[in-house]
Amino acid sequence: MIKLNRRKAIALMGGAAAASSLAAPAIASNRKIKVGALRFTSHSGSFVAVERGYFADAGLDVELQFFQAAQPMAVAIASGDVDYAVTAISGGLISLAQKGAIKVIGGALTEEKGIDGQQILVSDAAFKAGITTPAKLDGKSYGITQTGSSFHYVGSQIAAQEGISLTYKPLQKVGAVIGALKSGQIDAWNIVPHIAKPLSKSGAVHIIGAVSDYLPNYQTTTVFTSAKNAADEREMTESFLAGFSKGVDDYTAAMIDKTGGEDGVNQMVDLIHKYVYTDRPREKAAPSIINGTMRLNKNAALNLASVEHQLNWFKSEGLVDSSIGIDDLVDTSYVEIIS
Known part of the structure; x- marks a missing residue:
C-alpha cells in the first residue's frame, strides 16, 4: 500500500x-x-x-x-x-x-427502471438540425469532462449500441460542458436529471433519450x-x-x-x-x-x-x-x- x-x-x-x-x-x-x-x-x-x-x-x-x-x-x-x-x-x-x-x-x-435517471441532451442547434434521437448523433461532438471520464464511458456505450461514431470534447468541468452545450459549441452530453431537466425547460437544450436505455442498472x-x-x-x-x-x-x-x-x-x-x-x-x-x-x-x-x-x-x-x-x-x- x-x-x-x-x-x-x-x-x-x-x-x-x-x-x-x-x-x-x-x-x-x-x-x-x-x-x-x-x-x-x-x-x-x-x-x-x-x-x-x-x-x-x-x-x-x-x-x-x-x-x-x-x-x-x-x-x-x-x-x-x-x-x-x-x-x-x-x-x-x-x-x-x-x-x-x-x-x-x-x-x-x-x-x-421507473426512476428518471441520467438524460441524453443535445443543443438547440443540433435539435433543429434533426438530431432528435441518439441514433442520429453519428459524427457529432459529445461533451466530456476528461478523456476517461464517466461521460466518455457513457457516450461510448451509446455510440456502440447505435452503431455510430462520436467526437469527444474534453472540457474539464461540468459548468464548462453546460456552457458549450447551451451555446452550440458541442452537440450532445449526458447528465443527471436535476441538471438535465431544467436545462431542457430553458429551451437551450433538448432531451433525446435516457442513459438507462443503454445501461440498465449502471x-x-x-x-x-x-x-x-x-x-x-x-x-x-x-x-x-x-x-x-x-x-x-x-x-x-x-x-x-x-x-x-x-x-x-x-x-x-x-x-x-x-x-x-x-x-x-x-x-x-x-x-x-x-x-x-x-x-x-x-x-x-x-x-x-x-x-x-x-x-x-x-x-x-x-x-x-x-x-x-x-x-x-x-x-x-x-x-x-x-x-
Whole structure:
C-alpha cells in the first residue's frame, strides 16, 4: 500500500488523461476526516449524514470538500487530502488503484427502471438540425469532462449500441460542458436529471433519450477511499459507511418511498438546498432538487458486474493498463455485492 502526495498521484494517472448489512461502528473519539463530494443531489447521502449527525454518531467529525469533476477527487484520495469520496469511476481512479493507492469499497448512485435517471441532451442547434434521437448523433461532438471520464464511458456505450461514431470534447468541468452545450459549441452530453431537466425547460437544450436505455442498472457512482484506509483503518471505514448509509436511508425514504409525505420531501429539499443550487432561492431550487431524485444503493451495496463492465471498457480503449484486475480496483469485503 502506498500513500502519495498530490504531485505523485497526478503523475501516476499517466495515460489515463461482504456482508449484507454494515457492521455497527465502534464509537470513535470524534475522529476528523474529509469527505469528497460534488454539489449534486446524488451526493445527498453524505449531506444528510452530516446534517443529521449520523457521521457524528459513528464517531466521525466530517468536513465536506467539494470538487467539480471525478478525477481530481481520485487524486485527492490518493494524496491523502481526502479520506472518503463518492464519484464515478474514471480512468484516473483506475490507474491509481493499480498503483495501490485507491480502493472502491461500495456503491452509491445507480440507474433504476421507473426512476428518471441520467438524460441524453443535445443543443438547440443540433435539435433543429434533426438530431432528435441518439441514433442520429453519428459524427457529432459529445461533451466530456476528461478523456476517461464517466461521460466518455457513457457516450461510448451509446455510440456502440447505435452503431455510430462520436467526437469527444474534453472540457474539464461540468459548468464548462453546460456552457458549450447551451451555446452550440458541442452537440450532445449526458447528465443527471436535476441538471438535465431544467436545462431542457430553458429551451437551450433538448432531451433525446435516457442513459438507462443503454445501461440498465449502471453503477453510476461508487464509494471509494485510499488503499491504506481500506486495509489498515477498518473501524474508521466501517464507521464512515454506516453513517453514509443512514443518510442514504433517510434520502430514499423521503424522496423515493415518500414515507413522510409532502412534509418529508420538503424537509429533505431544505436540507439538500444547503449544498445544491445554493445560489438560487429555495423556491427556484426545489424543482431541480426533486427532479434529481435517483436511487442510492442501500447499505452502499455495489453492482460489481457494472463496475467490471466499466473496467473492461477502459482497458479495451487503452485508457488504463490492460493488466489491472477487478481485485486491484475493488475491496469486496465491506458491503453486499449485487449484480
